[in-house]
Amino acid sequence: MNEGHNTHRASDIRIDLLLIANMIPEGSRVLDVGCGDGALLDYLRKKKNVDARGIELSPEGVKDSVSKGLSVIQGNAEEEITHFPDNRFDYVILSQTLQAMSRPDKILNELLRVGKRAIVSFPNFGNWRVRLHIMLKGTMPVTKSLDYPWYSTPNIHFCTIRDFVDLCDELDIKIEKGIGMDSSGSRMLFSSMILSNIFATQGLYVITRD
Amino acid sequence: MTVEKNKIEMDDGFSEVVTLGIDDPLCLTSGECLSSFKIAYKCWGTLNGDKSNAILVCHALTGDQYACGQNPITGKEGWWPKLIGPGLAIDTDKYFVICSNVLGSCSGSSGPKEMNPETNEPYGLDFPVITIADMVGAQVRLIDYLEIDQLFSVIGGSMGGMQVIQWAVDHNTRVKTAIPIASTWRHSAQNIAFHEVGRQAIMADPNWQNGRYFETKNRPKAGLSVARMAAHITYMSEKSLTSKFGRNLQDREKLTFGFDADFQVESYLRYQGISFVDRFDANSYLYITRAMDYYDISAEFDGSLLAALDNTPVKFCIMSFTSDWLYTTEESREMVRALNAVGAQVSFVEIEMDKGHDSFLLECPEMFNIISGFLAAEARFDGSNSDE
Numbered sequence: 065m066n067e068g069h070n071t072h073r074a075s076d077i078r079i080d081l082l083l084i085a086n087m088i089p090e091g092s093r094v095l096d097v098g099c100g101d102g103a104l105l106d107y108l109r110k111k112k113n114v115d116a117r118g119i120e121l122s123p124e125g126v127k128d129s130v131s132k133g134l135s136v137i138q139g140n141a142e143e144e145i146t147h148f149p150d151n152r153f154d155y156v157i158l159s160q161t162l163q164a165m166s167r168p169d170k171i172l173n174e175l176l177r178v179g180k181r182a183i184v185s186f187p188n189f190g191n192w193r194v195r196l197h198i199m200l201k202g203t204m205p206v207t208k209s210l211d212y213p214w215y216s217t218p219n220i221h222f223c224t225i226r227d228f229v230d231l232c233d234e235l236d237i238k239i240e241k242g243i244g245m246d247s248s249g250s251r252m253l254f255s256s257m258i259l260s261n262i263f264a265t266q267g268l269y270v271i272t273r274d
Numbered sequence: 275m276t277v278e279k280n281k282i283e284m285d286d287g288f289s290e291v292v293t294l295g296i297d298d299p300l301c302l303t304s305g306e307c308l309s310s311f312k313i314a315y316k317c318w319g320t321l322n323g324d325k326s327n328a329i330l331v332c333h334a335l336t337g338d339q340y341a342c343g344q345n346p347i348t349g350k351e352g353w354w355p356k357l358i359g360p361g362l363a364i365d366t367d368k369y370f371v372i373c374s375n376v377l378g379s380c381s382g383s384s385g386p387k388e389m390n391p392e393t394n395e396p397y398g399l400d401f402p403v404i405t406i407a408d409m410v411g412a413q414v415r416l417i418d419y420l421e422i423d424q425l426f427s428v429i430g431g432s433m434g435g436m437q438v439i440q441w442a443v444d445h446n447t448r449v450k451t452a453i454p455i456a457s458t459w460r461h462s463a464q465n466i467a468f469h470e471v472g473r474q475a476i477m478a479d480p481n482w483q484n485g486r487y488f489e490t491k492n493r494p495k496a497g498l499s500v501a502r503m504a505a506h507i508t509y510m511s512e513k514s515l516t517s518k519f520g521r522n523l524q525d526r527e528k529l530t531f532g533f534d535a536d537f538q539v540e541s542y543l544r545y546q547g548i549s550f551v552d553r554f555d556a557n558s559y560l561y562i563t564r565a566m567d568y569y570d571i572s573a574e575f576d577g578s579l580l581a582a583l584d585n586t587p588v589k590f591c592i593m594s595f596t597s598d599w600l601y602t603t604e605e606s607r608e609m610v611r612a613l614n615a616v617g618a619q620v621s622f623v624e625i626e627m628d629k630g631h632d633s634f635l636l637e638c639p640e641m642f643n644i645i646s647g648f649l650a651a652e653a654r655f656d657g658s659n660s661d662e
Contacts, residue, residue: 123624123625123626123640126622126623126644127623127644130591130647130651131643131647131650131651133654133655134651135589135619135620135621136621136622137610137614137620137622138623139607139622144611147614148614148615149615
C-alpha cells in the first residue's frame with residue numbers, strides 16, 4: 065500500500081500520488097484513508113496548504129506520518145471513518161486501498177458522507193494482462209504491484225473499472241472524473257471507459273454526491 | 275502575568291521547593307482554598323530566549339519529580355530514564371524539562387504529610403481533598419513563577435496523562451501540544467473499584483489511626499502494602515505475570531501446605547508492597563487515588579466530552595498499549611474520536627506491547643520514536659517555515 069518510502073523531499077512523491085495531488089485545490093480540507101507514511105498528505109500540506117488528516121492501519125506508517133508533523137490516527141479505516149462528522153472534509157482520498165476493504169460499497173458511502181468529494185484509485189482487474197493470465201494460465205494473477213497469492217492477500221475485493229463504474233451507478237454516486245493509469249502510474253491518453261477497462265492497470269476516479 | 279514574590283528553599287539539596295499562593299490563594303475544586311502551598315520540582319536543560327522550549331512532565335499516582343537522573347531518596351534511576359535526557363526523545367539539549375511533585379503527594383509538595391502552616395503540625399486528613407484539576411492549577415502557578423507563558427508540550431502517562439488532558443482543557447492557551455499516554459478522559463467504575471480496595475486496606479489498618487499515625491510510632495504499613503499489591507496487579511498483564519512467574523515456586527521444591535509465599539508471584543507482590551511503604555505516605559495514597567476517581571474531564575461540561583474539547587487549539591499525540599486493561603485503547607480512542615469530531619489536531623497510536631499498563635514506564639522504542647518524531651516536527655514548525 066505504501067511503496068513510496070524514503071521520501072525526504074516533498075516533491076519526490078510517487079507519480080500516481082502526484083496525479084491525485086494535482087486534483088486538489090489550494091487550502092482544501094483533506095482526509096487520506098490509508099495514508100501510509102504520509103507522503104501525499106505531507107506534499108499537499110506543503111505545496112497546497114491543505115488541512116491534512118490521515119487514517120492508517122500500520123503503527124509504522126503512523127509513526128512516519130507523525131514525524132512529518134501530520135495528524136494521523138492509527139486504526140481500521142472502515143471503523144474509524146464512521147466516527148468523523150458529516151461533511152468534515154472537502155476531499156477524502158482512498159488510494160490503492162478499496163480492494164482491501166471488507167465492504168467497498170459501504171466505504172464509498174462513508175467517504176462521501178464525511179467528504180464533499182472522494183478520490184479513489186484501485187488496481188483494474190479488467191486489464192488485458194489479467195484477463196489473459198486467467199484465460200491462459202487458469203490461476204489468479206500475482207503481479208509485481210500485487211504480489212500476494214490468492215489465499216493470503218489482503219486485497220480481498222478486486223474489481224474492474226467497469227465494476228467500479230457500475231457500483232457508483234448503483235449507489236447514486238456521480239463520477240466527476242475518471243482516469244486510467246498505466247503501470248508507471250502515469251495518466252493514459254484515452255478517456256473511454258471501455259478502453260481504460262482493457263488497457264489501464266489502475267483506475268482513478270473523482271466521485272461526489274452533489 | 276503577575277509573578278509573585280516567593281522564596282525558594284532548597285529541600286535537602288534534592289529538588290527546588292517553592293512556596294506559592296501567598297498573595298493569591300489557590301482555590302480548589304472542593305471550594306476550599308490553600309493560602310500557601312509548596313511545590314517541589316526538578317528542571318533539566320536550558321530555557322531558551324523566547325521561552326518556547328519548555329516541556330512539563332506529569333507523573334503518575336506514586337511518581338515524583340525525579341523523572342530522570344538519579345532519585346536522591348531511593349538512590350535509583352528516575353522513573354522515565356530512557357525517555358528524558360541528552361540526545362533522548364525528550365532531549366534535554368533542546369528542551370527545558372520541568373517535573374513537579376503533584377499537590378497531595380509526599381515528595382516535597384504540599385500534601386497530608388506536610389506541615390499545615392496554620393497549625394504547625396502535619397495536615398493529615400485536614401488537608402483538603404484535591405482533584406486532578408487542582409494538581410494542574412498548582413502546576414500553572416509553578417509555570418507562572420518560572421515566567422513561562424506557554425508550554426511547548428505537556429506529557430505524562432496514566433495519572434500524568436489525566437493532568438495532560440486537564441491542562442489542554444482548562445488552560446488551552448498555555449500549552450501548545452499534549453501527549454497523554456496510557457490514560458483516560460474519565461475514571462471508570464472498574465478503576466474506582468480497584469482504588470476503593472486500596473483505600474479500605476489502608477483505613478482498615480489499626481495503625482492508620484484515622485490518618486493521624488504521624489502522632490504515633492507506627493505507620494499503616496500492612497494496609498498500604500496490600501493497597502500497593504492489589505494495584506500492582508492492575509499495572510501488569512496476565513501474560514506478563516505468566517511469563518515472569520508462571521506457577522513457579524519461591525526458593526522451594528514443593529508446596530509447603532501453609533500460607534508462606536510458596537509462589538514466586540506472591541513473593542514478588544509482597545516485595546512490591548513492602549518496598550512501597552518505605553517511600554510513600556499512606557494518606558497521600560488516599561488523596562491521590564481520590565483525585566483520580568473524581569476525574570472526569572466532561573463533568574464540567576454536562577457530561578459532554580465534545581464540549582470539553584470544542585475549539586481546542588492544542589495539538590494532541592495520544593498513545594495506548596494493546597495489553598493495558600486498566601486504561602484501555604478503547605478509552606483513548608473515545609478521546610481521539612471526540613477530538614476528530616471537533617476538528618482538533620490529533621494523532622493516535624496503539625502500541626503493541628504485552629507488559630500491561632506499566633508498558634509506558636518500560637523500555638519501549640516505538641513510544642520513544644513517536645514522541646521524538648512528534649516533538650521534532652512541532653519544533654520545526656515553531657522554529658522556521660523551511661520545508662525540507
